Amino acid sequence: MSELWYELEPFLQQGxxxxxxxxxxxxxxxGLAVIxxxxxxxxxxxxxxxxxxxxxxxxxxxWAGIGYWGALVLAPLIVGLLGVVIERTMIARLYKLDHLxxxxxxxxxxxxxxxxxRNAFGSSGLPYQVPEAFRIPPVDLGYMxxxxxxxxIVIVSLVVCFGTxxxxxxxxxGSYLRAAVERPxxxxxxxxxxxxxMTATYGAGVALAAFAGVLAAPVYSVNPAMGAxxxxxxxxxxxxxxxxxILGSIVTGYILGVIEGFTRVYYxxxxxxxxxxxxxIVLLVRPTGLFGRA
Amino acid sequence: MSITRRTLLTxxxxxxxxxxxxxxxxxxxxxANTIRIGVLNDQSGLYRDLSGPGSTxxxxxxxxxxxxxxxxxxxxxxxxxxxxxxxxxxxxVRQWLDRDGFDVIVDVPTSSVALAVxxxxxxxxxxxxxxxxxxxxxxxxxxxxxxxxxxxxxxxxARGTGGATVAAGGRTWFFITADYAFGHALERDxxxxxxxxxxxxLGGVRTPFPGTTDFSSFLVQAQRSRAQVIGLANAxxxxxxxxxxAAEFGITRRGQKLAGLLVFISDVHALGLQTAQGLVLTxxxxxxxxxxxxxxxRRLGRMPNDVRPSMVHAGCYSAVLHYLKAVEAMGVQxxxxxxxxxxERMKAMPTDDICFGKGTIRQDGxxxxxxxxxxxxxxxxxxxxxxxxxxxxxxxxxxAFRPLNEGGCPLVRT
Numbered sequence: 241m242s243e244l245w246y247e248l249e250p251f252l253q254q255g256x257x258x259x260x261x262x263x264x265x266x267x268x269x270x271g272l273a274v275i276x277x278x279x280x281x282x283x284x285x286x287x288x289x290x291x292x293x294x295x296x297x298x299x300x301x302x303w304a305g306i307g308y309w310g311a312l313v314l315a316p317l318i319v320g321l322l323g324v325v326i327e328r329t330m331i332a333r334l335y336k337l338d339h340l341x342x343x344x345x346x347x348x349x350x351x352x353x354x355x356x357x358r359n360a361f362g363s364s365g366l367p368y369q370v371p372e373a374f375r376i377p378p379v380d381l382g383y384m385x386x387x388x389x390x391x392x393i394v395i396v397s398l399v400v401c402f403g404t405x406x407x408x409x410x411x412x413x414g415s416y417l418r419a420a421v422e423r424p425x426x427x428x429x430x431x432x433x434x435x436x437x438m439t440a441t442y443g444a445g446v447a448l449a450a451f452a453g454v455l456a457a458p459v460y461s462v463n464p465a466m467g468a469x470x471x472x473x474x475x476x477x478x479x480x481x482x483x484x485x486i487l488g489s490i491v492t493g494y495i496l497g498v499i500e501g502f503t504r505v506y507y508x509x510x511x512x513x514x515x516x517x518x519x520x521i522v523l524l525v526r527p528t529g530l531f532g533r534a
Numbered sequence: 535m536s537i538t539r540r541t542l543l544t545x546x547x548x549x550x551x552x553x554x555x556x557x558x559x560x561x562x563x564x565x566a567n568t569i570r571i572g573v574l575n576d577q578s579g580l581y582r583d584l585s586g587p588g589s590t591x592x593x594x595x596x597x598x599x600x601x602x603x604x605x606x607x608x609x610x611x612x613x614x615x616x617x618x619x620x621x622x623x624x625x626x627v628r629q630w631l632d633r634d635g636f637d638v639i640v641d642v643p644t645s646s647v648a649l650a651v652x653x654x655x656x657x658x659x660x661x662x663x664x665x666x667x668x669x670x671x672x673x674x675x676x677x678x679x680x681x682x683x684x685x686x687x688x689x690x691x692a693r694g695t696g697g698a699t700v701a702a703g704g705r706t707w708f709f710i711t712a713d714y715a716f717g718h719a720l721e722r723d724x725x726x727x728x729x730x731x732x733x734x735x736l737g738g739v740r741t742p743f744p745g746t747t748d749f750s751s752f753l754v755q756a757q758r759s760r761a762q763v764i765g766l767a768n769a770x771x772x773x774x775x776x777x778x779x780a781a782e783f784g785i786t787r788r789g790q791k792l793a794g795l796l797v798f799i800s801d802v803h804a805l806g807l808q809t810a811q812g813l814v815l816t817x818x819x820x821x822x823x824x825x826x827x828x829x830x831x832r833r834l835g836r837m838p839n840d841v842r843p844s845m846v847h848a849g850c851y852s853a854v855l856h857y858l859k860a861v862e863a864m865g866v867q868x869x870x871x872x873x874x875x876x877x878e879r880m881k882a883m884p885t886d887d888i889c890f891g892k893g894t895i896r897q898d899g900x901x902x903x904x905x906x907x908x909x910x911x912x913x914x915x916x917x918x919x920x921x922x923x924x925x926x927x928x929x930x931x932x933x934a935f936r937p938l939n940e941g942g943c944p945l946v947r948t
Contacts, residue, residue, distance in 0.1 A: 250755070250758065251756050253751075254751055254754070257751050258751075260748075261748055267692075310729065359838075359839075360581070360839075362800070362838065362839035363578070363579060363580060363582035363585040363770075364582075364771065365771065365804045369805030369806075369808065369809075378784045384754060385757075385784060385788075386755075387782045387783055392781075409696070417654050459778070459779065460778075461771060461775050461780060463771060463804075465579065466747065469745050470747070479896070504739075508752065509713055509740050510740035511741075511751075512745050512746065
């Protein structure tokens, strides 16, 4: 093994691992951007909904015998439905008020959900095994051994992110959504049920968070704080990417995951803060974010 | 877009700051013959299950079993959440000691918080009974006439798990260390053992605490070091995530050995035996160790989230039981007047309880009892819920902790 290769190896390793974290950042910030872009609601309960996704996967396995693949479909549906209920009963009443109210409401919800889960399940977390299909020896990439399941995370997140972007930017439904953001009254006048669309959008955003939660269950400890650790970083990602920009949040998610990975080699103590340093710099140089429109 | 970025940033800042505001329950009644016990620990974060409300339950049991309340002494127990932050812990303790007239602070996991509270209790001449925190500095450079370090410490863990791993042939080490007082102390103490045994520390990485979820980057660095042993100088949720992800990356299959330097029973429960089996760990208490420990578990009753008591819970019980004996022996007035006098009295009396058996307290504040080296059972070996450990070795009390003259404690008269 040559000297240069030895120096290059950690870059490749951490870049690859960073992509996995970036995958979570991307799905979560995408959900946030969708909700924010369409509803103008800063959904602080997003981390708690991510955590609920993982817990519902655990419950499905242990209480109903439904494995990972079933959970990947069912958990987002269940948590998404919960989101619909929350939107209908609470958030919908706040659209006319200052946006701080929505933020406070969802933040309060997050604390309640996390506290409830902590009381019910403790803080250490619950075991959730990697699904049977991925219990194969790690894949040798030449520069590292990568567990098959982590590949799956990256691939599936790319598919989901692209799918969501396509649905919003390129389909007819997406065009209604975007129109409803700009001129809700006008769109309603054309006979489109805007409130229903808002509800569905919130439900879909929440379902995305829960989907990420199921993906995370086999690799991270399923515990009530797992979302809280992510959510602050994900908000930074959204700000860096440009508020409400779908593509911005996806691309920034992956990039920041990779940058964070590099930090873990060269200055690990700073790996928890590097995202915020970047956020500060981006805000100074481009106040609208990397992909935001002025 | 009508939400400004400022709104979002304000909210983000609020998210960080808001958990600081937690309700603090305290008693107001002023009475000269009332002993006030404050249980300070992590009630909401990654150390909640191994200390948290279970510690308060253990303290209440000790108060009840001491029988002191039937002899005319009032005892009040309060609890608070320090969130693993030294500033939050210090604020609560100042309030407890300066305003509410508390006499003793119990548990205090998270070494950085314990060190801060250690200073506060010494300045105000109150008592600190540490069960949850690990740093051996509490009986070393930071030792205090007002503090007793009860359950375990980083030197003991180094002697137990570290010593056993070196003895089993682990000569070269790489550390994954939680970046605060506890992780640093544990890494230091284990490194000393490794070097003394002729081994070598090849490197290490410090992980941000709290808030690290993904340990894969650090594990890959550890793998790259080609060290025979990866030492996990972390605890609670950090240990759980490290071990879970190490299994995922097949670290042990590649010949490297994982040494969980501080593993609690709640961690094993969270990992599941499938992942945790074969781990070697050191503890001073296991609920299923003998008839006495099983009796303690039975008396403690149902714990929050149905956990079994950890050594930290047992330590809180044992420490408060002994404290109340000393209070009774010297009288409540005298006990309230000087924390150092109570601690002096506790050191003069031999300890005896169903959790740790007979023991003593040393001049430097170190409680002495045996330690046990356990191995986590495989799913096939486990006979029922929480049947997790098998005993490998008992480390006698006189060898389990750092020799008195090696800690550098100024209280030790030579």
